[in-house]
Amino acid sequence: MSFTLGLIINPFAGLGGSVALKGSDGADTVARALELGAQPRAQLRALTALEALKGLTFRLITWGGDMGELVAREAGFEPEVIGRQQGAVSTAGDTETAAMAMVEAGADLILFAGGDGTARNVCATLGTSCPVLGIPAGVKIHSGVYAITPGAAGEIAAMLIRGELVALDSGEVRDIDEEAFRAGQVRARYYGELLVPSEPRYVQHVKNGAREDEALVLDDIAADFEESMESGVRYIMGSGSTVAAIMDHLGIPNTLLGVDVIEDGELIASDCTARDLLTLTQGCAARIVITPIGGQGHLIGRGNQQLSPELLNRLGRSAFHVVATKTKLKLLAGRPLLIDSGDSAVDQALSGLVAVHTGYRDQVLYRIG
CATH class of the missing domain: 3.40.50.10330 (Probable inorganic polyphosphate/atp-NAD kinase; domain 1)
Incomplete structure (x- = not known):
């Protein structure tokens, strides 16, 4: 049969x-x-x-x-x-x-x-x-x-x-x-x-929503980002509590579950759509500040579809500023970070090693699979 x-x-x-x-x-x-x-x-x-x-x-x-x-x-x-x-x-x-x-x-x-x-x-x-x-x-x-x-x-x-x-x-x-x-x-x-x-290579885990008592680590990650900011660059601030900690450190209003854009320490646009982001970054230097989902490891494609394939293709992996605590990375147990943009060619182009900012002047290399 x-x-x-x-x-x-x-x-x-x-x-x-x-x-x-x-x-x-x-x-x-x-x-x-x-x-x-x-x-x-x-x-x-x-x-x-x-x-x-x-x-x-x-x-x-x-x-x-x-x-x-x-x-x-x-x-x-x-x-x-x-x-x-x-x-x-x-x-x-x-x-x-x-x-x-x-x-x-x-x-x-x-x-x-x-x-x-x-x-x-x-x-x-x-x-x-x-x-x-x-x-x-x-x-x-x-x-x-x-x-x-x-x-x-x-x-x-x-x-x-x-x-x-x-x-x-x-x-x-x-x-x-x-x-x-x-x-x-x-x-x-x-x-x-x-x-x-039950095929761990292919099936995602339940999102880990546990809140870690890592306020000092988040402060270090935020201070590291603030020190790295460049004048005239538009930063696309992704969703999630780690990015929210950076925005709080900078004293800028944040859309916890949305995507904002900042430049020179000021909020340019909040809770942006995919179309907004394409317009706001046209002809501008831009970076994407993102954090993986705890327990799953998704960087793109879960709750941040505003980061469209067009935008990702335009900016490339070099524009990523990935932030995460080492505890969050350890919970992945060696599984790669994931991108599911909706365009397999873009996903493939963005694969490889990426620097993850885990503290003040502290980075680790981690694989995007």
Whole structure:
């Protein structure tokens, strides 16, 4: 009997990231994101995952239209469409219905493209009854049920289709309150567990939100950055508490969960969109100040989609000013830092060793994988 792969896409996943809306949950947020010029990205990321499956023999089942069928056909497959969304726009209910239908149709693995909200929908329906794996497409991805990149999701599915031995384990589903998130507060909640392939090279860990008592280290990192600042350079200040500590040290207002731009010690723009950043750095010397997500190691692609492939390609890895405590790096247990910009060529170009500023005049070299 051939392997049966299910495919579900949340068409609006990640829509709000590039336009600084911090999420995509809710019809109002989707409408606002589209109004601001956001472009859907979930289908493209699902397409990237499916590229790894070409040439393999398996049965592909999916939901109609932009919830999977269109992307599957674009990738060159002839999917079996086992259902369609109920209204003109897909909903969480459609995701839940699709997940259950795929289990009933004999799915051996379900790939779903989305973010933490999509993982919640799948979890509410399936629990650990069927192996699943997320294709990362959302703005916020705290859950430990997603591959580190869309391509990695495809690689794991290919391993299973080929009959290779891949262990299964439970992965936590976590999500945050988007309204609180937009107000600068992170309120994460545990929603349950899903059964996922346990392949450390390809599956991300749950975001580590533990707060370290490392105020002195953060002060040293901030002082080191202040000393390194150059006149006339525009610094793109990424999200996260480590970068926030630098902004606090400089006495500049900060968007904890957004991206700001400073120059010569002054705030130029706050909570910028991807388009804002392209405009603000056109013809200017610029650097990107970023920190990896604790426990995961993502530098780009988790909560900072404002750092678009166009911007990254323009500035290059030499423009990175990476900051992190040594404790945060040790928690990665040797795993590389990760970039998932949405453009594999850009991700590849940015790979290699990067200096991570870990204190005052203290740096370590760490690999971007």
